[in-house]
Amino acid sequence: MTEPFTPSAPPTVLLEHVAFQWPGSAFRFGVDRFRIEKAERVLLLGPSGGGKSTLLGLISGISQPQKGRIELLGTDLAKLSSAQRDRFRAEHLGVIFQMFNLLPYASAQDNVRLGLSFAPNRARRVRKEETPEEAAARLLTALGLPKNIQTGQPASLLSSGQQQRVAAARALIGDPELVIADEPTSALDGESQQAFLDLIFKQLDRSGSSLLMVSHDERLADWFDRVVRLTDIQRHEETPDAAAS
Amino acid sequence: MLLRLSLQSLANRRSTALLTILALAISIALFLGVERVRTGARASFANTIAGTDLIVGARSGSVPLLLYSVFRIGNATNNITWKSYRDIADRPEVAWTVPISLGDSHRGYRVMGTTDAYFEHYRFRGNASLTFAGGERFDDLFDTVLGADVAADLGYKVGDPIVVAHGLGAVGFTKHEDMPFRVSGILAKTGTPVDRTVHVSLKAIEAIHVDWQSGARTPGRSTGADAVRAMDLTPKSITAVLVGVTSKLKTFRLQRHINEYPEEPLLAVLPGVALQELWSLIGVAESALAGVSGMVVLTALIGMVAAILSSLSERRREMAILRAVGAGPSIVGCLMILEAGTLALAGAFTGTFLFLAGLAIAGPIVDQAYGLYLPFSLPSTRELLILGGFVCGGILSGLVPAIGAYRMSLADGMTVRQ
Numbered sequence: 001m002t003e004p005f006t007p008s009a010p011p012t013v014l015l016e017h018v019a020f021q022w023p024g025s026a027f028r029f030g031v032d033r034f035r036i037e038k039a040e041r042v043l044l045l046g047p048s049g050g051g052k053s054t055l056l057g058l059i060s061g062i063s064q065p066q067k068g069r070i071e072l073l074g075t076d077l078a079k080l081s082s083a084q085r086d087r088f089r090a091e092h093l094g095v096i097f098q099m100f101n102l103l104p105y106a107s108a109q110d111n112v113r114l115g116l117s118f119a120p121n122r123a124r125r126v127r128k129e130e131t132p133e134e135a136a137a138r139l140l141t142a143l144g145l146p147k148n149i150q151t152g153q154p155a156s157l158l159s160s161g162q163q164q165r166v167a168a169a170r171a172l173i174g175d176p177e178l179v180i181a182d183e184p185t186s187a188l189d190g191e192s193q194q195a196f197l198d199l200i201f202k203q204l205d206r207s208g209s210s211l212l213m214v215s216h217d218e219r220l221a222d223w224f225d226r227v228v229r230l231t232d233i234q235r236h237e238e239t240p241d242a243a244a245s
Numbered sequence: 246m247l248l249r250l251s252l253q254s255l256a257n258r259r260s261t262a263l264l265t266i267l268a269l270a271i272s273i274a275l276f277l278g279v280e281r282v283r284t285g286a287r288a289s290f291a292n293t294i295a296g297t298d299l300i301v302g303a304r305s306g307s308v309p310l311l312l313y314s315v316f317r318i319g320n321a322t323n324n325i326t327w328k329s330y331r332d333i334a335d336r337p338e339v340a341w342t343v344p345i346s347l348g349d350s351h352r353g354y355r356v357m358g359t360t361d362a363y364f365e366h367y368r369f370r371g372n373a374s375l376t377f378a379g380g381e382r383f384d385d386l387f388d389t390v391l392g393a394d395v396a397a398d399l400g401y402k403v404g405d406p407i408v409v410a411h412g413l414g415a416v417g418f419t420k421h422e423d424m425p426f427r428v429s430g431i432l433a434k435t436g437t438p439v440d441r442t443v444h445v446s447l448k449a450i451e452a453i454h455v456d457w458q459s460g461a462r463t464p465g466r467s468t469g470a471d472a473v474r475a476m477d478l479t480p481k482s483i484t485a486v487l488v489g490v491t492s493k494l495k496t497f498r499l500q501r502h503i504n505e506y507p508e509e510p511l512l513a514v515l516p517g518v519a520l521q522e523l524w525s526l527i528g529v530a531e532s533a534l535a536g537v538s539g540m541v542v543l544t545a546l547i548g549m550v551a552a553i554l555s556s557l558s559e560r561r562r563e564m565a566i567l568r569a570v571g572a573g574p575s576i577v578g579c580l581m582i583l584e585a586g587t588l589a590l591a592g593a594f595t596g597t598f599l600f601l602a603g604l605a606i607a608g609p610i611v612d613q614a615y616g617l618y619l620p621f622s623l624p625s626t627r628e629l630l631i632l633g634g635f636v637c638g639g640i641l642s643g644l645v646p647a648i649g650a651y652r653m654s655l656a657d658g659m660t661v662r663q
Binding site: 154 | 246247249250253254256257563565566567568569570571572573574575576
């Protein structure tokens with residue numbers, strides 16, 4: 001189900017010879033080569049504590065590598081100021097955490113719209129078709145959250161499954177080019193896990209966004225275009241051809 | 246949206262937030278209250294005597310003269326002879342004089358001998374003159390007019406008999422029992438020492454001392470009240486004189502003249518100047534009070550910073566989410582300042598409300614009980630400046646948690662190590 005990549009489009013994510021070390025920590029993290037194409041869905045497998053979060057931090061531009069080069073949509077993150085990186089992340093990335101994704105006191109609706117707060121272009125893109133409220137409501141409904149709990153009550157009252165859907169809607173609103181998900185299904189049981197991924201993928205089909213999902217659960221592999229083991233990209237040169245099945 | 250979220254975040258921690266606001270509000274109400282009492286006390290003090298251009302007494306110092314002639318505190322070191330008084334009163338610059346004679350007491354309250362001119366010319370609190378709550382001025386030799394506090398504390402009504410004691414003690418001392426007085430009038434409350442004074446005529450002061458010499462009753466002599474009435478009761482000396490001039494421009498000339506009066510060492514002071522001098526002495530206590538309430542405000546601000554700081558660690562997740570959706574660390578820091586500013590603003594509003602409510606309730610009571618006039622009015626410019634400074638201080642103190650949040654969100658990024 002891999003879509004044909006347009007040769008002219010720059011890769012959504014490109015890491016080359018990246019070396020990173022947390023200040024004051026002995027933990028070293030290195031990736032020689034890692035690439036995600038447009039609309040590609042990549043599952044990154046690895047044990048917890050293996051540097052997955054570090055990799056996500058690097059890709060999202062929150063952490064800066066000591067060495068190497070990270071490009072998002074053809075933009076070299078190192079060439080941006082930290083404020084520009086924050087803005088870039090807001091405009092082009094959607095992030096779903098493992099758990100505690102939401103501002104507990106804000107409504108589901110507000111949590112979703114928070115995704116547009118720092119991204120004027122993304123907000124403008126939404127407004128071309130509908131108001132942010134409508135977009136949030138549409139996404140939440142599409143992800144299976146009943147209308148009556150979308151507003152008027154704080155997100156902390158939602159079940160953990162419902163909270164993850166709200167988080168997904170926040171990551172998806174305004175169709176960012178890349179969605180990053182850090183073990184988003186670990187708080188869900190098997191059945192709702194599948195339903196959840198189903199819903200996300202349906203939205204991704206619509207928007208044509210890329211997805212990088214981190215997990216330790218190998219059973220998810222079938223859903224993705226490509227599966228990458230963290231240990232592999234950390235050790236070897238890694239190319240899409242070598243890993244593509 | 247961000248503002249709304251930060252308010253919601255605050256509402257989410259409402260018990261802490263409300264307590265913080267309460268602490269801030271009480272501190273600011275206290276501070277405003279102290280300020281208002283301070284200015285009120287100063288004004289009350291300065292308003293103790295008005296309309297009088299010069300106070301004249303035996304030569305001592307301006308503060309002692311003011312203390313005994315106006316505040317009825319302490320004693321005159323010396324008296325003015327009746328002749329000197331007449332000389333002053335007859336000068337062309339003088340519009341009116343109020344001679345006063347002190348030295349006797351009634352159950353702890355000072356007895357002051359004076360003339361009708363006193364009710365005419367004594368002014369306090371701007372330009373208010375003495376008014377009667379009941380009765381009228383002394384008409385008869387043995388009439389007295391009581392200050393409001395005297396009448397209230399001792400339970401006198403118009404028409405009651407009253408005995409004046411020689412000397413100043415509350416009890417003891419010999420009493421002028423052979424000269425019974427009658428309450429002819431009771432003055433309305435003024436908030437000045439007038440309230441604690443028993444007023445009689447100058448002649449009455451002479452009358453009760455007819456049989457006395459050198460402060461003791463002459464043995465075997467007792468002149469009846471009727472016999473006294475027949476005597477010449479022109480006083481030989483008085484304690485002080487309040488003087489009004491025909492034109493303010495002549496005040497200094499008259500003052501110099503009196504101070505250089507050749508026949509007797511006299512002192513003439515401008516009430517305003519003397520009041521200033523006295524206030525500068527007791528103003529230290531006022532500054533200390535202001536200092537203490539300033540410290541209370543500072544403590545409340547520190548408490549607010551502590552409350553926000555302690556909330557930081559439990560809000561790391563919130564900050565990580567904000568970072569993930571593209572908020573820079575400076576925005577996360579700004580939220581802390583916003584929060585501190587919101588708390589300070591809410592504290593300032595609540596505090597002002599508390600202060601005004603307290604003023605509305607306590608103001609009349611304080612006026613009644615202590616004669617301290619605290620006008621109920623919306624915050625003055627000065628008080629608004631204090632409030633503004635307080636809110637600015639709140640915003641500034643928000644820098645502390647802001648820097649903390651900034652550092653934290655830089656270090657944490659999107660991942661929260663809990």
